[in-house]
Amino acid sequence: MAVQILLLRRLLGAVPLLLVVSFVVFLLVGLAPGDPAARIAGDNSTPERIEEIRRALNLDAPLLERYAYWLGDAARGNLGRSLATSEPVIDVMARRVPVTLSLTLVALAMSIVLGMLGGIAAAVWRNGPADRIVTVLASLGLALPSFWVALILVVPLAIDRNWFPALGYQPLSAGVWQWLRSLTLPAVTLALLPSAEMALQVRAALIETLEKDYIVAARARGLSAASITLKHALKNAAIPVVTVLGFRIAQLLGGSVIIESVFALNGLGTLAITAALASDMPVLLGLTMVTTLAVVLVNFLVDASYLYFNPRGRQG
Amino acid sequence: MRKAVYWLALAVIAAFVALALLAPWIAPYDPNAQDLLVRLKPYSAAHWLGTDEYGRDQLSRLIFGARVSLLAAVEVVAVGLLLGVPSGVLAGFFPGLVDAALSRVSDALMSVPSLVLALTIVAVLGQGLVSAMFAVGIVFAPRFFRVARASTYEVRRETFIEASFAIGCSWWRVAWRHVLPNAMSPLVVQIAVVLGAAITAEASLSFLGIGVQPPTASWGGMLSSAYQNLYEAAYLIWAPGIAIAATVLAFTIVGDEARIALGTRQPIGV
Numbered sequence: 001m002a003v004q005i006l007l008l009r010r011l012l013g014a015v016p017l018l019l020v021v022s023f024v025v026f027l028l029v030g031l032a033p034g035d036p037a038a039r040i041a042g043d044n045s046t047p048e049r050i051e052e053i054r055r056a057l058n059l060d061a062p063l064l065e066r067y068a069y070w071l072g073d074a075a076r077g078n079l080g081r082s083l084a085t086s087e088p089v090i091d092v093m094a095r096r097v098p099v100t101l102s103l104t105l106v107a108l109a110m111s112i113v114l115g116m117l118g119g120i121a122a123a124v125w126r127n128g129p130a131d132r133i134v135t136v137l138a139s140l141g142l143a144l145p146s147f148w149v150a151l152i153l154v155v156p157l158a159i160d161r162n163w164f165p166a167l168g169y170q171p172l173s174a175g176v177w178q179w180l181r182s183l184t185l186p187a188v189t190l191a192l193l194p195s196a197e198m199a200l201q202v203r204a205a206l207i208e209t210l211e212k213d214y215i216v217a218a219r220a221r222g223l224s225a226a227s228i229t230l231k232h233a234l235k236n237a238a239i240p241v242v243t244v245l246g247f248r249i250a251q252l253l254g255g256s257v258i259i260e261s262v263f264a265l266n267g268l269g270t271l272a273i274t275a276a277l278a279s280d281m282p283v284l285l286g287l288t289m290v291t292t293l294a295v296v297l298v299n300f301l302v303d304a305s306y307l308y309f310n311p312r313g314r315q316g
Numbered sequence: 317m318r319k320a321v322y323w324l325a326l327a328v329i330a331a332f333v334a335l336a337l338l339a340p341w342i343a344p345y346d347p348n349a350q351d352l353l354v355r356l357k358p359y360s361a362a363h364w365l366g367t368d369e370y371g372r373d374q375l376s377r378l379i380f381g382a383r384v385s386l387l388a389a390v391e392v393v394a395v396g397l398l399l400g401v402p403s404g405v406l407a408g409f410f411p412g413l414v415d416a417a418l419s420r421v422s423d424a425l426m427s428v429p430s431l432v433l434a435l436t437i438v439a440v441l442g443q444g445l446v447s448a449m450f451a452v453g454i455v456f457a458p459r460f461f462r463v464a465r466a467s468t469y470e471v472r473r474e475t476f477i478e479a480s481f482a483i484g485c486s487w488w489r490v491a492w493r494h495v496l497p498n499a500m501s502p503l504v505v506q507i508a509v510v511l512g513a514a515i516t517a518e519a520s521l522s523f524l525g526i527g528v529q530p531p532t533a534s535w536g537g538m539l540s541s542a543y544q545n546l547y548e549a550a551y552l553i554w555a556p557g558i559a560i561a562a563t564v565l566a567f568t569i570v571g572d573e574a575r576i577a578l579g580t581r582q583p584i585g586v
Contacts, residue, residue: 016420017420017423017424017427020420020421020423020424021424021425021427021428024421024424024425025428025433025436028436028437028440028454029440139565139568139569140561140565142565142568143512143561143564143565143568144557144561144564145516145519145520145539145557145560145561145564147520147523147539148539148553148556148557148560148561151539151542151543151546151553151557152553152557154546155546155550155553159546159547159550166546246427250426250427250428250429250430251429251430253429253432254429254430254431254432255431257429257431257432257435257524258431258520258523258524261524262543269431272431272432272435273435273524273526275435275439276435276436276438276439276526277443277525277526279439279440280439281439281440284432284435284436284439285436287432287436288428288432288433288436291428291429291432292424292427292428292429295427295428295429296427299427
């Protein structure tokens with residue numbers, strides 16, 4: 001089958017996933033015990049406010065009907081209005097997307113570089129000091145809570161010395177240097193977990209590949225160690241690493257919720273916290289959809305690159 | 317060397333559980349007792365780990381915080397198992413429409429970033445430790461679902477399962493007596509992993525002010541107050557952070573050791 005058709009089919013496969021996600025979240029909201037309008041309005045609210053919320057969310061209608069309405073609007077790019085500010089959810093999110101996008105992209109780049117370098121070094125000098133260091137650092141990276149590492153880094157680098165800002169985001173329009181400076185500490189802490197996992201995965205995959213017959217054959221033909229590792233082994237070792245990139249994106253987007261709040265970056269993550277504290281369901285539903293869409297899109301790109309790395313997959 | 321690390325990890329977990337269970341008898345002070353005369357004081361003989369902005373003893377809060385972490389971890393695993401295992405066994409037994417529907421839901425839950433999903437569920441259930449950890453339990457349920465589904469699917473065609481059905485066992489009896497014991501070892505590994513992850517999740521949500529509500533002591537909440545006093549009393553970040561990291565690391569090591577001992581392979585990315 002042609003690669004294009006295969007990819008198109010994968011892309012269309014994302015649509016039911018998004019439908020299921022939205023339906024499950026809708027169901028969670030609908031099935032929770034008690035009067036949702038009263039709960040969303042909070043403890044000290046007037047009956048008028050509760051009624052207003054009930055109308056805004058169309059809570060008197062049956063669940064399925066409400067879902068159908070929401071879906072129809074969502075398909076046309078209307079995700080409703082925030083209960084807290086009455087602003088369209090799309091506008092609220094659009095304003096904050098650049099922050100989260102910058103943060104996750106910089107963190108993703110960092111985790112790929114760190115994870116790859118660490119994993120390759122550990123696999124090539126297996127059981128040597130480099131391997132030990134990478135494995136121990138990676139285990140720490142898996143266990144240390146990212147927001148704690150953020151606090152540890154902020155004290156010497158942003159408070160005692162003025163090397164990086166402790167709080168706030170500088171847009172790209174303020175200059176690449178300022179932008180990068182405001183993102184360095186948040187991105188490093190956010191990249192901690194994914195780069196640790198990636199390093200361990202690259203290490204395991206590369207060690208397995210380096211023992212394969214064709215690598216032994218290449219070595220027997222007298223190819224240099226660097227050429228074997230970088231040209232022959234790494235391409236095959238990349239498959240399991242790239243396959244889980246979608247998980248990494250979900251991880252980064254989830255992690256950015258807490259990192260954004262530590263560094264006071266006004267992105268989607270801090271929006272999620274504000275919305276959760278205010279029970280702002282339209283905003284949370286919108287955030288769920290947008291972040292899931294991002295994960296799905298990355299998974300699609302991963303599938304596409306998978307076909308590049310592993311031609312066997314092209315047969316469908 | 318590996319064995320030594322493993323025993324050390326077990327010791328850390330034992331100490332953690334002991335602190336949690338014996339907190340009222342071990343803690344030198346009432347964890348919520350304020351003493352504004354000694355607010356934000358560094359380590360001293362009277363207050364080994366110093367005091368926070370209300371003059372509360374950090375060591376006592378750390379010890380009582382272990383209770384919250386243990387409770388949170390147990391609740392997350394319980395919710396995850398209760399939601400994930402029965403549905404997983406069901407999906408493994410009936411690989412048609414039932415499996416398709418349940419697997420779609422599981423895939424859907426796994427593709428939403430975990431904290432975003434947890435925050436959405438908390439917004440529905442309300443704040444506080446119990447509902448926050450219920451939310452995290454839902455987030456982790458797909459992991460248990462996958463393990464239970466895969467193990468059930470594997471033994472479904474075995475002769476002893478067929479035989480049980482042939483002598484008239486109901487399917488839930490077969491599931492309980494014959495399928496689940498076979499799924500036990502991968503589940504145990506998954507439980508160890510989720511226990512560690514749940515402690516991080518509790519700390520994260522309490523740090524954000526969505527989990528445990530003040531003044532109840534929790535490790536995440538302690539880090540949150542350390543964050544608020546970062547310029548005056550940066551030493552406050554150490555004790556709760558080390559406590560979280562050591563406990564999570566211990567659960568990870570025990571999980572890895574269990575995986576090696578039980579010979580199960582972790583699917584990539586889970």
